[in-house]
Amino acid sequence: xxxxxxxxxxxxPQTPEQAPTPAAPEQSGASQPAAAPTPKAPAKAxxxxxxxxxxxxxxxxxxxxxxxxxxxxxxxxxIKASExxxxxxxxxxxxxxxxxxxxxxxxxxxxxNEEALSLYAHRFLDMKAKLExxxxxxxxxxxxxxxxxxxLKSLGEEVAQPAVVGDIASLQAxxxxxxxxxxxxxxxxxxxxxxxxAKAVAERTAIVEKAEALTASLGDTTNWRSTAxxxxxLFDQWQQHQRTSVRIDKTDADALWKRFSSARTTFNQARxxxxxxxxxxxxxxxxxxxxxxxxxxxxxxxTAWGDTSxxxxxxxxxxxxxxxxxxxxxxxxxxxxxEAADTFFNARQADREQTDxxxxxxxxxxxxxxxxxxxxxxxxxxKAAKQARQALAAIQxxxxxxxxxxxxxxxxxxxxxxAVDKQIKSVEDAxxxxxxxxxxxxxxxxxxxxTAQLAExxxxxxxxSDPKKKAKLEAEKATxxxxxxxxx
Numbered sequence: 001x002x003x004x005x006x007x008x009x010x011x012x013p014q015t016p017e018q019a020p021t022p023a024a025p026e027q028s029g030a031s032q033p034a035a036a037p038t039p040k041a042p043a044k045a046x047x048x049x050x051x052x053x054x055x056x057x058x059x060x061x062x063x064x065x066x067x068x069x070x071x072x073x074x075x076x077x078x079i080k081a082s083e084x085x086x087x088x089x090x091x092x093x094x095x096x097x098x099x100x101x102x103x104x105x106x107x108x109x110x111x112x113n114e115e116a117l118s119l120y121a122h123r124f125l126d127m128k129a130k131l132e133x134x135x136x137x138x139x140x141x142x143x144x145x146x147x148x149x150x151x152l153k154s155l156g157e158e159v160a161q162p163a164v165v166g167d168i169a170s171l172q173a174x175x176x177x178x179x180x181x182x183x184x185x186x187x188x189x190x191x192x193x194x195x196x197x198a199k200a201v202a203e204r205t206a207i208v209e210k211a212e213a214l215t216a217s218l219g220d221t222t223n224w225r226s227t228a229x230x231x232x233x234l235f236d237q238w239q240q241h242q243r244t245s246v247r248i249d250k251t252d253a254d255a256l257w258k259r260f261s262s263a264r265t266t267f268n269q270a271r272x273x274x275x276x277x278x279x280x281x282x283x284x285x286x287x288x289x290x291x292x293x294x295x296x297x298x299x300x301x302x303t304a305w306g307d308t309s310x311x312x313x314x315x316x317x318x319x320x321x322x323x324x325x326x327x328x329x330x331x332x333x334x335x336x337x338x339e340a341a342d343t344f345f346n347a348r349q350a351d352r353e354q355t356d357x358x359x360x361x362x363x364x365x366x367x368x369x370x371x372x373x374x375x376x377x378x379x380x381x382x383k384a385a386k387q388a389r390q391a392l393a394a395i396q397x398x399x400x401x402x403x404x405x406x407x408x409x410x411x412x413x414x415x416x417x418x419a420v421d422k423q424i425k426s427v428e429d430a431x432x433x434x435x436x437x438x439x440x441x442x443x444x445x446x447x448x449x450x451t452a453q454l455a456e457x458x459x460x461x462x463x464x465s466d467p468k469k470k471a472k473l474e475a476e477k478a479t480x481x482x483x484x485x486x487x488x
Contacts, residue, residue, distance in 0.1 A: 082121035086165030088113040124166025211263035286325040296340035363405040382431040
C-alpha cells in the first residue's frame with residue numbers, strides 16, 4: 001500500500017499504480033539505462049494475513065515505486081494461469097493477450113522474464129481481489145450509494161485497459177456483473193430509504209397528532225399540569241426522533257413542525273388564559289373570605305348563643321361556596337376564620353356546661369316539688385279539690401321560680417305535674433256541671449227537638465213508597481235515636 005512499510009509490502013500484492021514506471025525503449029547511440037535493483041528475498045517468517053482495504057480506498061492510493069516481492073499470497077496455480085496470458089520480449093517489454101491480439105502493458109528491464117511476467121500477473125490478481133472486495137462490500141448493510149458510485153467509477157477506470165497480465169476479459173466481465181449488482185443495490189437502498197423516510201414521517205406525524213389531540217381536548221376539566229407534562233414528553237420524543245431517525249424531506253419536516261408548534265402554542269395560550277382567570281378567581285375568593293372573617297370577628301364575643309350560632313353556620317356555608325384562593329392563602333385564611341369561630345363556640349360551650357350544672361340542680365328541686373304535688377291527689381269531692389288547687393298553685397309558683405331543667409327531662413317532669421292538675425280539674429268540672437242550670441235547659445231543649453224530629457220521621461217513613469227513600473229515612477231515624485239516648 002502507498003503508506004505501508006517495505007516489509008509489509010513484501011507480503012502484500014501491489015496495485016498497478018505501485019509498480020515501477022516502465023523504462024523508455026532504447027534509442028540508437030544512447031547509453032543504456034541503469035537496471036532496477038533486484039529485490040531481496042524476505043526473511044523466513046510466518047506470512048501475515050493481508051489487510052484488504054475497500055476498492056474506493058485502493059483506487060485513491062498514490063503510485064509508489066517498489067520492487068515486486070518474492071513472496072506472494074496467491075497460489076502458484078493462479079499466478080501461472082495469469083502468466084499464461086502474457087509474454088516478455090528480449091528488451092523486457094511485457095505484453096498481454098486480449099482475444100486474437102496482444103497489447104504492451106509495460107517494461108521491466110534488468111529483470112528476468114519470469115520476474116517481469118510474475119509482477120504483472122500479481123497486478124492482475126490484485127485487481128481481481130479488489131473486485132471481490134467490492135463484491136463483499138456490496139453485501140454490507142451500511143454501504144451508501146455514493147460509495148457504490150465512487151467504487152464503480154474507480155474500478156471501471158482500472159479495468160478499462162489495465163496494465164496487467166491475466167484474463168482481462170473475465171476481469172471486465174466480473175466488473176460488469178458488479179456494476180449491475182451495484183445498480184441493483186442502489187435501487188434496494190433507495191427503496192429502503194424511501195420506506196425509512198415514510199416510516200419516519202408516520203412516526204413524527206403520530207407525535208403531531210397526539211399533540212393536536214391534547215389541544216382539542218382542552219376544557220374546563222383539563223388538568224393543566226398533567227397536560228403540560230404530556231406536551232414536554234412529546235417534545236422530547238420529537239427531538240429524540242430527529243436525532244435517531246432518518247432525515248426526512250425538508251418540506252414534510254417543516255409542515256409537521258408547524259403543526260406541532262401550532263398545537264403547543266395553542267396549549268400555552270390556553271394555559272396562560274386559564275392561569276389568569278384562576279388568579280382573578282382566587283383574588284375574588286380571597287376578598288370574599290376576608291369579608292367573612294371580618295363578620296366572624298364581629299360575632300365572636302356575642303353571648304346570644306342561639307342566634308349567633310345560626311349566623312356562624314351561615315358564614316360557614318358562604319365559606320364553602322366561595323371556592324379556593326390557593327393552598328397557602330386558603331390555609332392562612334381558614335386559620336383566621338377558625339380562630340374567630342372557636343372563640344365564640346368555646347365560650348358557648350363553657351356557658352352550656354355551666355347551664356347544664358344549674359339545670360341539673362333545678363331538676364332535683366322540681367322533683368322534690370313533684371312529690372308534694374302528687375301527694376295532693378286523688379281528691380274525693382269539690383271541697384278537697386278546692387284545697388288541692390290552692391296547694392298546687394303555690395307549688396306551680398315555686399316551680400316557675402326554679403327555672404330550666406335539662407332538655408331530656410323537661411317533658412317527663414312537666415307531664416307528671418300536668419297529670420296532677422288534670423285530676424284536680426276533673427273533680428272541679430264535674431261539680432260545676434252538676435250545678436249549671438243553663439246546661440240542664442240546653443239538654444231539655446235538645447231532647448224535645450230530637451223527640452219532635454223522630455215523630456216527623458215516623459210519619460214520613462209510613463208515607464214513603466220508594467224503598468230507597470224509605471231506607472234513607474230509617475237510617476236518619478236510627479242516628480237521631482242514638483243522639484236522644486246519649487243526652488238522657
